[in-house]
Amino acid sequence: MARILAIDFGKxxxxxxxxxxxxxxxSGLTTVATPELIAFLKNYTSKEKVSLFLVGKPKQMDNSDSESESLIIPFLEKLTKSFPKIPVTRVDERFTSKMAFQTMIDSGMNKKQRRNKAMVDEISATIILQSYLYNK
Incomplete structure (x- = not known):
């Protein structure tokens, strides 16, 4: 079987x-500078089989798209052009950043460690992926 890779896209x-x-x-894999994301994914998929990309879909409380969705759409176009054989599924990512931050508190991280936004992004991607697996 191949892996599923989740992406918590940020500016x-x-x-x-x-x-x-x-x-x-x-499992959390890493955090990548967004301009380097496609190159990172090309490198990763050259070494590991990936059967699906999960990309977080930011929503407002009223279920409308959040402002950051306008940044994600061009990325999705690049992603599907770069990896035409790997399907992309969108997953509601509401509250994942808050859940990630709470996970950091619950795991005993100190304030300085919790300020690491890269860690929050990686944990958020893990939460997106775990919720997908749970509901699969």
Whole structure:
């Protein structure tokens, strides 16, 4: 089986999480500078089989798209052109940043560690992936 890769897209940084080959466990992989994201994904998929990209879909409380969706659309176009054989699924990512921050508190991280926005992005991607696996 191939891995599922989740992307928590951001203007500056993008969090990435991945499953194991059996698609059972979601783990944070890394955070990448957004301008380097496609190159990172090309490198990663050259080494690992990926069967699906999950991309977070930011929503408002009234279920309308958030402002950042306008930044994600051009990325999705590049992603599907760069990886035409790997399907893309969107996943509601409401509250993932808050959940990631709470996870950092619950795991005992101190204030300085919790200010690491890259870690929040990676944990958010992991939460997106875990919720997808749970509802699959």
């Amino acid at each position: 500056k940084r993008t969090g990435i999480a991945v499953t194991d080959e059996l698609q059972i466990i979601a």
